[in-house]
Amino acid sequence: MMNKMKKILLGTVLLSGLALVGCSSSEDAKDSGKVEDASKTLYFVPIVDTGAYWNPMRLGAEVTAEKLGYDLVVKTSPPAEAQKNDKHIGFIKEAVANKVAGIAVSPIEQNMFKNPIKEAMDADIPVITFDADLENKEDRVAYVGTDNVLAGEDLGRNAAKEMKEKGITSGTLTIVCVDKSQPTMIAREKGLKQGFEEEMGADAKNFKWLETIQDNDQSAVSKQQLEGQITANSDLVTVFSLGSEGPDVGVMEALASQDKAGKILHYGFDYTDTWKKGIEDGRITAIVDQDAYGIGVQVIENLVKAVEGEEIDNNIPIPVNYVKADEIEAYGVEKNSQTTTKTE
Incomplete structure (x- = not known):
């Protein structure tokens, strides 16, 4: 009787194993990237x-x-x-x-x-x-x-123009991005510095660029690193975030934690609803936005x-479009409605 039960159990295990193998093969085929046509x-x-x-x-x-x-x-x-x-x-x-x-x-x-x-x-x-x-x-x-060099130039020129209007003609500047080796980020940073220097003119020599922060799209990383730069550089006047949620959130959180909201200017790249949280207290100054859709x-x-x-x-x-902070919310509503309309 005991041997008979062992045989039944063994058969059940073997059948179950075959079933699992069959299921696994099916999933492997699905995940292998095979296409029908x-x-x-x-x-x-x-x-x-x-x-x-x-x-x-x-x-x-x-x-x-x-x-x-x-x-x-x-x-x-x-x-x-x-x-x-x-x-x-x-x-x-x-x-x-x-x-x-x-x-x-x-x-x-x-x-x-x-x-x-x-x-x-x-x-x-x-x-x-x-x-x-x-x-x-x-x-x-x-x-x-986007021609990322030109988009960067647009952001840099507009930022420099607004800084001059506010009487900011010297100080320290910094950049936050996802990955410094990405071609997109390299091009944006190049254009940003070119546009800034062209618009700032002779006063460009009064500014110092800090080492670019890379956060691999992890806001906690950019927050911590920017907090360090703010602490070490009392003359930090402007920060540029070059795209993605990590830098966007990290910069705004650092400005809040260091009581620098509205005191350090912040220029961003691409529209996100996240910006709405920083409009009222000045944690975002303006953005350059691409037509992603x-x-x-x-x-x-x-x-x-x-x-x-x-x-x-x-x-x-x-x-690309240049959007000031007080225009961001209306711009986002229009952008989201256009996407919805296109998909209907």
């Missing part, structure tokens, strides 16, 4: 897909792909993902292995993404870069997005044209 599949690889900038961009891409009859596979990873570059390069290689119709990617780092993108192009898969670009235009079909639309529209053999421009710029 490669000729009608596009890969969309943003740096992240959450937040007030990336989420509308993904939405614009998804709506446009569906409208044009293509399946869109979105591949990304969380902001603090370990080995993020390698993971996203793996998404490009996955797309090439699946022989998809086209790839849109935001390269996190220029040199690391150059060869995988060229490999895709060599496999006759058109690649469009967006938000950030490669160094050589020949290595991809087109770039869609429009970038998503233009990326897919142009990628489909390239897939279908049409000639497209090598560079498709998306303009």
Whole structure:
């Protein structure tokens, strides 16, 4: 009797194991990136897909792909993902292995993404870069997005102009970003300093730039580092945050904790509802905003044209808007309503 029970139990375990193996195989197939119709599949690889900038961009891409009859596979990873570059390069290689119709990617780092993108192009898969670009235009079909140098210049010029109007012609300046090695951040910082110096003129020599803070999109990190800079530099007059929720929140929290709200000017990049919390007490002075939804639309529209053999421009710029603090709330309402209307 005991042996019979053992056989029954053993059989049950074996059947259960087979069932689990079957389930695992099915999930592995699903997660392996296999596509049903490669000729009608596009890969969309943003740096992240959450937040007030990336989420509308993904939405614009998804709506446009569906409208044009293509399946869109979105591949990304969380902001603090370990080995993020390698993971996203793996998404490009996955797309090439699946022989998809086209790839849109935001390269996190220029040199690391150059060869995988060229490999895709060599496999006759058109690649469009967006938000950030490669160094050589020949290595991809087109770039869609903001000219980040020009956007940085716009922010720098406007900030310098307003600072002069307030009588601020000397002091210490600092920048907070997600990742100092990202092409986007490099371009924005370059343009920011150029625009600031051009508008400030002879007084530009009276300012000192501190070491740029990098927080990997972790607000606690930027908060702590900025608090340190504020404590060590009593003449800190302006801080620039170059995009994403980590720097946005971190800067505003540091200004509040150090009792510097409204005393240290803060210029940001991209609209987010987070700014509403800092309008009344002066923790945000003004922002430069990109049309994220429009970038998503233009990326897919142009990628489909390239897939279908049409000639497209090598560079498709998306303009930015300069928005002062007292205009931010109304601007956000209008921006959100436009996105809602486009998806209906």
